[in-house]
Amino acid sequence: MKYVEFINQTIRKKILEPEKILLYGQNIAAGSCLSGLTRGLEVKAGRIINTPNCENTLCGIGFGAMMNGVSAIFFMKQLDFLLLGIDQLVNTYNIVRRKAPTASFTIFPVIVDSGYEGPQSSLNNLGDFCSMARIPGYTINTQVEATEIIEHHLISPGFRILGVSQRLFKTEIMDLAPVAMNAGRSLFQYSSGADVTIICHNFSLPYGLEFQKRLLEKGVHPSLFSVNGAMPISWDEVITDVSKTKKVIVIDDSKSMNPSWQGMLNILYVRCRLSKCVLVQRSFSGYYCRPQHDQLEIDYERVIGDLKF
């Protein structure tokens, strides 16, 4: 099943649970329904609204509905449109966060990481939005992540942002069985090995899987983590693993200059006596915002060679 189909199916199932809910956004029940993300939405009671183009107001509406006891989901075609709603994300949330709401507000943007969008749509950093007001945020790579994150967070009381990857929309969704996941569904572990720890951020799990495959072919046994929380999380599970392996590969396919893994690495260096750490991220030389592909360019063999197994 395609990534977008699986997520659509999981959302459709979950939104039938509440007695009343508000689903809204631009074109969510028209045209391609955000490339299939919101196709066929139905609710037990409530409203499904194709809205005007007014992201700032649409963010405020979700907070207002939540404060008034109605859960709301704002589906967005592009994460960068959310820049227009930053006032609400920060200032309204900072008021709302002191309350104990009975309802939820979830913003569900598509993160435009498919490339070639041009200078003004090159923002693919969910963490940057979340860090402004310590907003819980989650990215989804695999079937189990979609199931667990949507089940636990889509309509739980409170506010958060759930991001999905445009680049993965038409690909077969990864069906991986995790060996562990944390209680907040912000960290999934897909394998456990003794030789190296691979830690994938944002939507970089496919790159981590490629590293895992190549390492296993060389007789090297990696642990593989996907960090789905956009904000810094408890790194206990990672610390335990790295204390054993002493070597890490950190992969981040976002363009953020403020990634949560910087804090994680500080902790790992102090707590785990790292012998080797390789960062796999973007190069930002030149005019990086020009229309171009959005894939990481990785020399896997060189990285593995650097780890000196």
Next chain:
Amino acid sequence: MAKEIDKQEVLSELLRIRLSQIIVNEIYKKGNFKIPIHLALGHEAIAVALVQVMGDADRLILSHRNIHYNLAKLDSLKAHIDEYLLKDRGLAQGQLGSMNLTDEARGIVYTSNILGNNLAVAAGFSIANSIKKQDGAVFVVTGDGGMEEGAFYESLVFEKSNALPVIIIVENNKWSLATTIEQRRCPIDLRKLTGSLDVPFECLFSNDTYEYIEHLTALRSLALTRKTPVCVEVMLTTLGWWRQKTPDHPEGRFINYHAGPSPSVQEGNGPRLADSDEDPVFVMEKYFDKNTIKELGDRILSDLQKETA
């Protein structure tokens, strides 16, 4: 059927809110508040009228200049002053101060000091009402500065598109921070702007609290029966301005305070601040003789002084 107006009670409320602010101003002048407070001397008529008109299911959403509405809803001046002093026994346990002060138990559900921010939240409250099939209008207060924000237009379009009974009160004191309307923008004809969206509009300018009660009662009824937003522009003057002599302005520079105390207002001078229709207390002399107003004012001031001693 419209509620019978108790004219004496309305006068008492008007005087209480005026005199409460004058007491707050005295404490402010001594430098006892660390937080910014936006006094609303001269704005009392619309606040008293709105609170008189609000039904049990109605909700009120405010802006940074909210002292008059909060006082109209809760007759404990001490609870307000304690909040301004950030004490645990304040109205919001010292957590909100002035610019974000809410009183949910009395229907003031959200207050924002970001211009335009609260308009979107009001739309969210109202759509939640419609989903819950709950009666009640949402009143939201903004100003001649707030209505310049894009959120004013955005939220109006959303409310009209979704048949939401939101009553938008635009307090037009012709100032935003230190600039007059003429100094910062072209005129905005709200009647034409709202008319283009088929949103009912009315301009109130008499500072007559009784007239305001009648008009707001009719407009609330219109919003609820026709399921439409309604826009009410209230022309008013923020009283307590003064002239500051400087080398550049030997004749005295006009100061229309934004936040902060008014040095020209003195507690011992009674509730009336202007001998013109700019002052809602002066307007009351159409209905009561000066001695009646003075005696009632003295009694209320004495009670307030005892409460806050």
